[in-house]
Amino acid sequence: MRPWKVEFEEFVRARSHALLRYGLVLTGNADDAADLVQEALLKLSSSWRRVRNKDDPEGYVRTIMARQHVSWWRRRRREHLTADIPSPVHDDEPELGEIWQRLRALPARQRAVLVLRYYEDLADEEIAARLGISQATVRSQVSRALATLRVRADALTGRWR
Amino acid sequence: MTTEERLAQALRTIADRAENRDVLPGVMAKQRSLVRRRAKGALAAVCAATLGWGMLVAWPAAAPGVMDTVEPRRNAVERVWPQAVFTMPGHSRPLAAISATEVLVWAEPGALKVYDSRSKRSRLVATLGQAPQQLAVDRERVLWIADGHFWVVPLRPGGQARKVGPTLGKNIDRIALAGQDVVWSAPLDGVWRMGIDGGTLERVARSKGLQLVEWPWATDEPLDVRTNPTRVVNLQTGRTIEVRPAAGVEGLRCGPTWCTGTRGEHAIVQRSDGGWNQVHRGLRGYPYRDRFLTGSGEIYDARSNTTVSFEGAKLPSGETQWSTGGGVIFWTQADGVRVVNLAAVPQP
Numbered sequence: 001m002r003p004w005k006v007e008f009e010e011f012v013r014a015r016s017h018a019l020l021r022y023g024l025v026l027t028g029n030a031d032d033a034a035d036l037v038q039e040a041l042l043k044l045s046s047s048w049r050r051v052r053n054k055d056d057p058e059g060y061v062r063t064i065m066a067r068q069h070v071s072w073w074r075r076r077r078r079e080h081l082t083a084d085i086p087s088p089v090h091d092d093e094p095e096l097g098e099i100w101q102r103l104r105a106l107p108a109r110q111r112a113v114l115v116l117r118y119y120e121d122l123a124d125e126e127i128a129a130r131l132g133i134s135q136a137t138v139r140s141q142v143s144r145a146l147a148t149l150r151v152r153a154d155a156l157t158g159r160w161r
Numbered sequence: 162m163t164t165e166e167r168l169a170q171a172l173r174t175i176a177d178r179a180e181n182r183d184v185l186p187g188v189m190a191k192q193r194s195l196v197r198r199r200a201k202g203a204l205a206a207v208c209a210a211t212l213g214w215g216m217l218v219a220w221p222a223a224a225p226g227v228m229d230t231v232e233p234r235r236n237a238v239e240r241v242w243p244q245a246v247f248t249m250p251g252h253s254r255p256l257a258a259i260s261a262t263e264v265l266v267w268a269e270p271g272a273l274k275v276y277d278s279r280s281k282r283s284r285l286v287a288t289l290g291q292a293p294q295q296l297a298v299d300r301e302r303v304l305w306i307a308d309g310h311f312w313v314v315p316l317r318p319g320g321q322a323r324k325v326g327p328t329l330g331k332n333i334d335r336i337a338l339a340g341q342d343v344v345w346s347a348p349l350d351g352v353w354r355m356g357i358d359g360g361t362l363e364r365v366a367r368s369k370g371l372q373l374v375e376w377p378w379a380t381d382e383p384l385d386v387r388t389n390p391t392r393v394v395n396l397q398t399g400r401t402i403e404v405r406p407a408a409g410v411e412g413l414r415c416g417p418t419w420c421t422g423t424r425g426e427h428a429i430v431q432r433s434d435g436g437w438n439q440v441h442r443g444l445r446g447y448p449y450r451d452r453f454l455t456g457s458g459e460i461y462d463a464r465s466n467t468t469v470s471f472e473g474a475k476l477p478s479g480e481t482q483w484s485t486g487g488g489v490i491f492w493t494q495a496d497g498v499r500v501v502n503l504a505a506v507p508q509p
Contacts, residue, residue: 006423007412009185010445011386016184021176030180038187088178090290099171119172150164
């Protein structure tokens with residue numbers, strides 16, 4: 001086995017669960033998350049020797065995942081909002097379920113900027129770099145997404161601001 | 162609480178519920194598919210991910226360039242460690258070794274059980290909605306993470322699962338039971354503890370920048386997979402072992418006595434103090450109980466310098482597949498699930 005392959009496989013084993021967590025909140029379901037992680041790792045494997053020298057293969061993978069997710073959504077429109085996809089939310093968690101349903105209903109790029117800001121804790125500048133868009137676009141997308149969540153929340157429950 | 166706070170908490174909670182699949186077989190399948198597409202100029206199907214409990218591994222039937230290994234069945238685990246191998250019913254999957262005769266198992270549709278390989282009986286520990294993704298076990302309790310909290314349940318019959326406290330931070334990737342404490346670590350963030358009965362959390366003394374290996378041992382594991390750590394520390398006694406990489410070895414991952422790494426074309430097992438090293442095929446990662454390493458259809462007992470082979474499940478593609486949990490290696494066969502329990506291997 002070539003050393004780079006050993007390194008790559010070790011990286012995958014060490015970080016795949018973290019990447020699957022990130023993939024789940026990006027895509028909205030476990031199967032798409034696994035597919036997204038595998039596609040990103042496939043790209044990483046072909047660039048491993050170049051990327052590893054920058055000491056941030058995980059940042060590279062997460063960037064690929066965010067962009068790939070938006071790209072897939074545009075191309076395939078494969079959002080699964082039907083009940084046949086196993087949900088990570090339990091039946092006795094109505095509040096979490098409402099947030100999750102609204103998040104999944106957002107356009108992919110709006111959801112991506114929310115995930116990068118509120119899950120990855122990235123600054124607007126970093127979000128812009130990761131998605132390849134301007135900071136102004138990041139701010140507008142976040143603003144629209146939050147507005148949508150709040151409006152829908154108000155409409156559905158009357159409890160949120 | 163603002164909407165933004167609710168949103169961040171919801172994202173963390175959902176993320177913590179992501180199933181830990183082994184994605185490597187899927188990546189390898191996509192690589193092969195890509196090669197075929199390029200070679201034939203035609204679209205090929207892309208294989209789906211392989212679902213599994215714990216770490217699921219596949220290795221190819223024939224892989225040019227891979228280092229030599231033990232000949233199949235030459236040193237079969239059934240012959241060398243017969244007391245460590247058993248077959249259990251196919252509707253359960255082992256999660257972790259508890260003792261020489263007991264393993265923690267996940268039984269569909271949703272129960273944690275203790276399976277006794279001697280009596281061939283199991284007893285219920287807890288009923289759960291889904292199998293825990295991060296789990297630790299000792300002889301008295303099971304610990305896992307769910308819904309952003311640590312949960313503990315006694316192994317004794319009739320024990321009740323109890324929520325211990327919220328997990329802080331989203332990158333927790335090692336958890337353990339340490340007497341009356343829950344301990345955990347995240348990359349570069351040190352080792353933290355919280356009492357099983359509640360109370361405040363605190364960073365374990367001397368643990369800043371360290372990651373858990375196996376309690377009470379922790380190490381300054383680098384984020385870069387090529388870089389070597391410098392030390393392994395006993396967080397109870399303060400004893401520190403300086404890691405001395407053998408010449409040219411990169412990417413060491415070390416317990417108190419043994420490390421794995423790579424040197425040029427080879428996978429290496431070496432002593433943490435640099436006193437000994439040897440080439441081994443496919444052995445990577447941290448040793449279980451500072452002793453056992455698993456890879457490529459083999460288990461290496463560094464303490465006795467013994468390598469044994471195991472069969473694994475043969476896939477139609479010609480690959481062989483197996484899964485691992487804490488101290489257990491297992492695969493599905495016609496009459497159930499074949500299990501190697503490393504806690505049953507005697508001291509040399």
